[in-house]
């Protein structure tokens with residue numbers, strides 16, 4: 001994998017996070033390069049604030065920190081923030097301001113660089129924040145692959161900001177130019193929907209998995225969540241809106257429940273939903289993390305997991321693998337790991353290899369629910 005970033009005479013070593021042996025993907029792309037090259041035409045004075053949204057692994061943050069700007073990185077991803085920290089540090093650059101997507105944006109921003117997210121719900125949320133939090137007339141440059149910029153994307157930009165123009169395509173990437181403006185449109189903080197079969201009401205922040213309805217896999221998993229008076233600690237790994245954690249806490253009120261997700265919006269939604277359902281005193285913790293990094297070994301009795309199958313734009317099963325390995329380490333001897341996945345992903349084979357045995361406890365045409373015991 002190429003980690004030697006070189007552009008306009010500047011060189012950095014940039015890695016994805018977490019660092020993996022035999023990594024095949026690099027930590028920046030043509031859209032990052034195009035954004036940087038174009039920004040040279042109209043740079044704000046050195047020292048002014050550059051607001052960078054959705055920097056994948058810190059390439060943009062490193063570039064502008066290196067040029068002496070006050071950089072604010074906004075991302076919903078714990079991994080993206082850690083990647084930027086790691087790459088800034090590795091290249092001898094000072095730290096920058098890190099914000100999640102719910103925090104107020106800095107009013108002293110002089111330039112906005114926006115890696116357009118694939119999720120239109122997240123894009124809508126971020127555009128509404130730019131419109132609400134920043135003064136009018138701040139230049140905004142968006143960037144994405146040509147195939148991800150549609151007429152509907154540009155319409156959304158214009159709904160919240162000023163009229164926009166686009167660049168020519170370069171290495172399959174395109175830029176979008178506009179200025180901040182005040183919009184009459186307003187957006188609720190969360191989308192809400194009921195799950196009547198389980199008497200639940202869920203509220204999702206914009207970047208939460210399965211935004212406007214319950215994920216079909218989570219729905220299948222709910223009736224199989226075990227109840228056991230001996231459970232002291234339950235983990236919902238990749239908790240999303242916390243739906244599995246709520247059911248686990250309802251069935252096992254004696255246990256502490258920890259919700260973990262790499263999306264700050266997921267963690268905030270899980271907290272909101274658990275507290276609404278079980279009261280603000282519910283025995284639970286909510287934490288943004290990369291899988292179970294830093295969790296004590298032999299410290300949980302049950303881990304529930306509906307794993308992701310992509311990281312940012314890349315389809316991969318490496319996160320599921322990391323979740324499985326972490327779960328094995330963190331479970332107590334005899335502890336239970338309950339996983340749901342697409343049948344074709346072959347998780348039962350992987351889990352059998354890792355835990356020594358695994359069994360399918362339920363399935364339908366598309367999904368299997370697998371139990372493995374440590």
Ligand SMILES: C[S@@+](CC[C@H](N)C(=O)[O-])C[C@H]1O[C@@H](n2cnc3c(N)ncnc32)[C@H](O)[C@@H]1O
Nearest residue numbers: 209215218238239240261262263290291306308
């Ligand atoms: C398929 S969704 C499941 C969400 C929820 N548990 C449900 O059943 O509806 C997978 C979740 O894993 C989270 N995730 C992805 N990568 C992660 C990582 N490295 N560490 C922790 N969570 C991660 C995603 O943000 C997403 O919320």
